[in-house]
Amino acid sequence: MIGQLIELLIGPFETFGFMRVALVACFALALANGPIGTLLLMRRESMDGNVLSHAVMPGAALGFLYWGYSLAALTLGGVFAGLAVASLTALMARSRPQLQNTSLIAFYLVSLSLGVMIVAARGSQADLMHVLFGTLLAVDLKALVLIACISSLTMLVVAALYRPLAIESFDPAFLRAVGGGGGAFRAIFVTLVVLNLAASFQAFGTLLAIGPMLLPAAAARCWTRKVWPTIALATFIGMAAAVARLLMSYYAKRPSGPAFATGAVVIYGVSLLAAGRTRLKLKGL
Amino acid sequence: MVSVLRTAAAPLRRSLAVSLLAIGGRAQSAFSRHFDSGYDPSPSNRVADGGKERIVVRNLSVCYDKRCAFENLTGEFAPASLTAVIGPNGAGKSSLLKALAGVIRPTSGEVVCSALARHRLAYLPQQDELDRDFPITVAELVALGDWRNFGSVREVPPGLATRVHEAVAAVGLLTIIDRPIAELSVGQFQRALFARLLLQDADVILLDEPFASLDESTTEDLLHFLQRWQGEGRTVVAVLHDFDRVRQYFPSTLLLAREPIAWGDTSLALTPENLTRAQKMLSPPEDGDIGRAA
Numbered sequence: 224m225i226g227q228l229i230e231l232l233i234g235p236f237e238t239f240g241f242m243r244v245a246l247v248a249c250f251a252l253a254l255a256n257g258p259i260g261t262l263l264l265m266r267r268e269s270m271d272g273n274v275l276s277h278a279v280m281p282g283a284a285l286g287f288l289y290w291g292y293s294l295a296a297l298t299l300g301g302v303f304a305g306l307a308v309a310s311l312t313a314l315m316a317r318s319r320p321q322l323q324n325t326s327l328i329a330f331y332l333v334s335l336s337l338g339v340m341i342v343a344a345r346g347s348q349a350d351l352m353h354v355l356f357g358t359l360l361a362v363d364l365k366a367l368v369l370i371a372c373i374s375s376l377t378m379l380v381v382a383a384l385y386r387p388l389a390i391e392s393f394d395p396a397f398l399r400a401v402g403g404g405g406g407a408f409r410a411i412f413v414t415l416v417v418l419n420l421a422a423s424f425q426a427f428g429t430l431l432a433i434g435p436m437l438l439p440a441a442a443a444r445c446w447t448r449k450v451w452p453t454i455a456l457a458t459f460i461g462m463a464a465a466v467a468r469l470l471m472s473y474y475a476k477r478p479s480g481p482a483f484a485t486g487a488v489v490i491y492g493v494s495l496l497a498a499g500r501t502r503l504k505l506k507g508l
Numbered sequence: 509m510v511s512v513l514r515t516a517a518a519p520l521r522r523s524l525a526v527s528l529l530a531i532g533g534r535a536q537s538a539f540s541r542h543f544d545s546g547y548d549p550s551p552s553n554r555v556a557d558g559g560k561e562r563i564v565v566r567n568l569s570v571c572y573d574k575r576c577a578f579e580n581l582t583g584e585f586a587p588a589s590l591t592a593v594i595g596p597n598g599a600g601k602s603s604l605l606k607a608l609a610g611v612i613r614p615t616s617g618e619v620v621c622s623a624l625a626r627h628r629l630a631y632l633p634q635q636d637e638l639d640r641d642f643p644i645t646v647a648e649l650v651a652l653g654d655w656r657n658f659g660s661v662r663e664v665p666p667g668l669a670t671r672v673h674e675a676v677a678a679v680g681l682l683t684i685i686d687r688p689i690a691e692l693s694v695g696q697f698q699r700a701l702f703a704r705l706l707l708q709d710a711d712v713i714l715l716d717e718p719f720a721s722l723d724e725s726t727t728e729d730l731l732h733f734l735q736r737w738q739g740e741g742r743t744v745v746a747v748l749h750d751f752d753r754v755r756q757y758f759p760s761t762l763l764l765a766r767e768p769i770a771w772g773d774t775s776l777a778l779t780p781e782n783l784t785r786a787q788k789m790l791s792p793p794e795d796g797d798i799g800r801a802a
Contacts, residue, residue, distance in 0.1 A: 267639065384660065384661065386661070390652065393638065393642040393644065394633075394639075394652075396609065396611050396633055399610065400630060400631050400710075401627050401656055402547070402627040402659075448643045448688060449643060450643050
């Protein structure tokens with residue numbers, strides 16, 4: 224009985240190379256998404272993250288238009304488009320801080336429609352679905368190396384600059400007064416977010432790339448308020464959800480991206496309810 | 509042959525090592541300059557006369573779009589002075605403090621204050637500008653005050669824990685030193701921020717409505733810190749609303765109503781005529797502009 228269960232869980236990965244590659248890719252992404260998602264939530268920038276995930280799309284679509292499914296072109300295009308929109312939103316935020324959310328939504332809509340138009344101009348319906356929802360099982364070794372590099376770089380940078388990255392969101396005026404370069408850290412953090420979104424986009428698609436970044440961190444935050452446990456738990460949830468996603472797509476033969484997002488939302492909802500209740504109990508209510 | 513090569517390689521290797529070290533050192537100092545300029549572990553970089561620091565403003569204006577928070581402010585906050593900034597709502601008090609702290613750039617005019625460049629200026633914003641949900645404990649918050657001794661990336665210096673402990677004890681929060689700030693009351697949070705100011709050890713201290721919605725005893729406790737700081741030779745500027753407190757504790761006052769009404773000794777500045785003038789400057793409110801004043 225237990226042997227059968229293990230066979231069910233491990234079998235697909237044992238048999239097929241592409242399942243193993245996809246699994247390792249998801250693990251690498253989860254490792255980077257844990258700290259990045261937690262920082263995004265701490266900085267209250269989940270909305271910015273969402274917009275950036277769509278901003279990656281027109282760039283990736285342009286890359287696709289000219290070079291087809293070339294990984295380098297897709298990634299480079301995505302990173303450039305993401306950084307361009309990030310700087311534009313920063314400029315808008317400076318001149319019109321009251322309208323920040325509105326202009327973010329405008330950027331999100333423009334990016335999404337531009338991206339869809341560009342892909343539709345050349346590609347098929349299937350291409351559009353690939354860009355929007357990702358093709359996790361098409362991740363090859365080259366893509367895996369790229370994902371692993373971005374993920375390692377992210378963890379190194381977060382480890383080295385964790386202190387100013389966190390404090391800048393809490394009290395920027397204080398950091399500036401004591402001589403921490405506030406703007407520089409913001410730029411570094413946004414670059415990390417864009418890099419990771421570009422890395423996630425083949426696995427999760429531009430529509431859903433923000434999901435594996437934010438949802439595990441949001442769910443983890445329900446259980447603990449301390450930062451390092453949140454990051455660890457978010458990484459773990461991200462990994463567990465990835466395994467579940469791959470198995471589901473294997474056995475149910477369903478597109479796995481949307482299933483992953485739905486599953487992650489369910490984990491988040493359960494965490495919200497369950498953790499809320501435990502905390503009330505701890506307070507003696 | 510091999511030995512000849514080996515002898516030739518030795519100085520090469522040495523010069524390679526030296527140049528690598530030099531590049532490393534250069535990179536590190538460039539990094540510090542851009543990201544970590546506040547790091548300054550030297551025991552004291554205060555100016556010779558005990559840290560006394562003046563703030564001079566000339567023709568200072570801060571405007572948002574076409575509407576000015578305040579205009580044409582010229583004057584000086586004397587070294588080791590304790591000044592209250594008061595005025596009606598929308599008079600530009602917070603904008604003035606932000607301009608002094610370098611948080612916003614003045615539209616015209618200038619602020620001369622070397623404490624800012626030396627990172628010896630402390631600015632306490634209004635509480636609602638801080639994210640109270642942030643996962644940080646009282647002790648960690650207070651420890652941030654010592655930023656210049658560890659900066660962005662360096663190790664925390666020995667003795668920091670002791671100094672944090674002392675500062676937290678001084679503001680009377682020792683029993684809740686390990687609590688996250690989300691669980692503090694408004695008064696307790698303000699006490700914790702004052703403890704951070706104690707560690708920050710700044711020459712110029714700017715406080716934006718530090719006693720807003722605090723109870724009597726907390727306000728009294730914290731007011732004594734302001735007097736103590738002035739006694740230590742620091743220049744303190746605070747935005748306040750309570751005239752009685754200003755008369756009791758603050759030797760100097762700046763009465764602001766989009767433009768300076770009076771600036772000097774509190775007894776001379778806070779006359780009934782001046783207060784009436786200040787009120788008149790801002791009323792009646794311009795139509796459509798309600799609530800936009802900063």
